[in-house]
Amino acid sequence: MVAAGAVCSDGAALVAAAVATSAVAVGLVHAVAPTVAVVATAVALTLSGAPPAVAALAGVAATVYLALRHVRADDATAVLTMPTVLGALGLSAVAVLGAAVPLALPWVPLVAPMAVVAVYVVVVAPFVD
Amino acid sequence: MIEMRTVDVELRWRPSSLALALATSAAAALTLGLLGSRWQLVAFAAPLLGALLSLHWQRPPPHVQVHAEPALVRCFETEEVRLSVWATADDGTPVEVTVVTVDAALEASRLPSGRIEVVLSAARWGRYPIAVRVDLGARGGLFTGQAATDHAEVAEVFVFPVAPAQSTAIPRTDLLDRLGTHLTRHVGRGVEYGGIRAYVPGDQLRTVNWPVSARRGTLHVTERLSERAADVIVLVDTYDQPPGPATAATQRTVRGAVQVVQSALRVGDRAGVVALGGQPRWLGADIGRRQFYRVLDATLGAGAGHETTTGTLAPRAAIPPGAIVIAFSTLLDTDFALALIDLCRRGHVVVAVDVLDGAPFDDLDDPLIARMWSMQRSFMYRDMRTIGVDVVPWAVDRTLEQVMHVAPRRPRRASAGR
Numbered sequence: 001m002v003a004a005g006a007v008c009s010d011g012a013a014l015v016a017a018a019v020a021t022s023a024v025a026v027g028l029v030h031a032v033a034p035t036v037a038v039v040a041t042a043v044a045l046t047l048s049g050a051p052p053a054v055a056a057l058a059g060v061a062a063t064v065y066l067a068l069r070h071v072r073a074d075d076a077t078a079v080l081t082m083p084t085v086l087g088a089l090g091l092s093a094v095a096v097l098g099a100a101v102p103l104a105l106p107w108v109p110l111v112a113p114m115a116v117v118a119v120y121v122v123v124v125a126p127f128v129d
Numbered sequence: 130m131i132e133m134r135t136v137d138v139e140l141r142w143r144p145s146s147l148a149l150a151l152a153t154s155a156a157a158a159l160t161l162g163l164l165g166s167r168w169q170l171v172a173f174a175a176p177l178l179g180a181l182l183s184l185h186w187q188r189p190p191p192h193v194q195v196h197a198e199p200a201l202v203r204c205f206e207t208e209e210v211r212l213s214v215w216a217t218a219d220d221g222t223p224v225e226v227t228v229v230t231v232d233a234a235l236e237a238s239r240l241p242s243g244r245i246e247v248v249l250s251a252a253r254w255g256r257y258p259i260a261v262r263v264d265l266g267a268r269g270g271l272f273t274g275q276a277a278t279d280h281a282e283v284a285e286v287f288v289f290p291v292a293p294a295q296s297t298a299i300p301r302t303d304l305l306d307r308l309g310t311h312l313t314r315h316v317g318r319g320v321e322y323g324g325i326r327a328y329v330p331g332d333q334l335r336t337v338n339w340p341v342s343a344r345r346g347t348l349h350v351t352e353r354l355s356e357r358a359a360d361v362i363v364l365v366d367t368y369d370q371p372p373g374p375a376t377a378a379t380q381r382t383v384r385g386a387v388q389v390v391q392s393a394l395r396v397g398d399r400a401g402v403v404a405l406g407g408q409p410r411w412l413g414a415d416i417g418r419r420q421f422y423r424v425l426d427a428t429l430g431a432g433a434g435h436e437t438t439t440g441t442l443a444p445r446a447a448i449p450p451g452a453i454v455i456a457f458s459t460l461l462d463t464d465f466a467l468a469l470i471d472l473c474r475r476g477h478v479v480v481a482v483d484v485l486d487g488a489p490f491d492d493l494d495d496p497l498i499a500r501m502w503s504m505q506r507s508f509m510y511r512d513m514r515t516i517g518v519d520v521v522p523w524a525v526d527r528t529l530e531q532v533m534h535v536a537p538r539r540p541r542r543a544s545a546g547r
Contacts, residue, residue, distance in 0.1 A: 035153050035154055046162070056176065058173055059177060066147060070146055079269060081187060084183045084269045086183065087181075091179030092175045099171075116163060123178045127184075
């Protein structure tokens, strides 16, 4: 995950990648550090401006990493179920394909933030009630 | 005692730490993407959101049952009992079980079979519920479930008091006309010497006292005192007591009751118990070793061998005619005193043992209050004695057989109903 995030990075992005690496190391013993590592990887991606395919690869790696760090009773099959794997791979494939379409509409930057927030709310809603 | 109890645990589901981590990471990535206008971060967040979105296709949450074997255990104070507790989910999800109880030494060890073996011992009599905390993950690890009630009660351990072996005296009164071991003043078929009188036709020849007859020239017979049995009913006050010394004194109610029942059964008397307050329950008088354990069960409300009732008075069926009633109480509750007065009106000999030693106040700064309290108590003792209920104070440093010896003699009265 960190390697994919740092593949195109330089300068400040490398610092973020180093933070992510150390957070991964701390994550071996601490419960919150894996989340910090994922966020630091996102920061490194933001600073480096890596292509979407690399970002999606880092995202899949981050998902598997988080899932494996939250395994209960040494049973990885309980968290890496078929729906989880298919959901992660499917949505990342949709995102990469969407980014690959060379379509530049003038109103996209206006709608995209609201669309992103709407998607997030829809995904998180079942966990809130 | 070998029985298994299965309890359905109602679980409360909430997002797991995995779901929180995924949602936090996705939110951070999306925010960074929006602020920095980096659309590749949407691709980074997409797998995280995809994992969260997979909730709709995950397996439904399982039903969890907690089992205990045996579910009802009886033992005496400081004895060790063992029972095993385990939990199962209907889809085979591993369930973490933590066993908890209060005021008892508990040792839980996990067996290779997945069961938890609990070794429990308690220094004080009482009912010790064995509760479990359940924790499991479900729906692809996105949700964790805990028991909706904080503790799911799965088993009970009843710890019975160990009563001192000394025999307690019963109040001296006219006993029933039934063969027993208590010496009476009445002449009958006992072994104790009662007197010598002239022979009258009908006397058995074997009772003739030949030395006296030879000296007097006429036949004389030896009289023997009869030995009779008693019915002893113990009345236990289980009303809620004010916190402080009164609650601490309730510890001695059951201990005293058990000692009275034990000594009554040992000399062949019939013994029974009535517990008033809360859910009143009673056990009819009977003899024998098994009755002792039945009385223990009824006193603590264990098992189903006793009768339950309602109201504040002792039920008529629980107290056989002519039974001696010995009550253990702090004598702070009016309802219990009313039950004692009612028993007295029915013609029973009633002795109340006051287990409250001193004033029932926690912080007693002024010695005057303690003195006023003791005066009030002595007035109450006098009033109760006037009505017919003898009250015997049981000080902490005295044993029960010492205080029971001072119970005054009281002839049995004809009941109001007869």
